[in-house]
Amino acid sequence: MxxxxxxxxxxxxxxxxxxxxxxxAHMALTATGTVTCxxxxxxxxPHRVCPKCGFYKGKEEVAMKEAE
Ligand SMILES: [Zn+2]
Numbered sequence: 001m002x003x004x005x006x007x008x009x010x011x012x013x014x015x016x017x018x019x020x021x022x023x024x025a026h027m028a029l030t031a032t033g034t035v036t037c038x039x040x041x042x043x044x045x046p047h048r049v050c051p052k053c054g055f056y057k058g059k060e061e062v063a064m065k066e067a068e
Pocket of ligand 1: 037038039040041042050051052053054055
């Protein structure tokens with residue numbers, strides 16, 4: 001008879017509060033940088049077509065749907 005048992009890695013020692021907190025000290029997320037759209041002044045991510053007005057580098061335009 002074959003036993004259908006999965007074996008997992010088991011921690012040898014309990015991780016202390018300090019060790020856990022030291023590890024998680026590097027897990028914080030940072031806010032993404034934003035620039036101001038020169039056309040509509042919205043805060044947008046850099047090097048991307050503006051999602052609000054469709055402008056990039058002042059003139060290249062992506063046609064936007066009329067938001068009514
Ligand atoms: Zn814009």
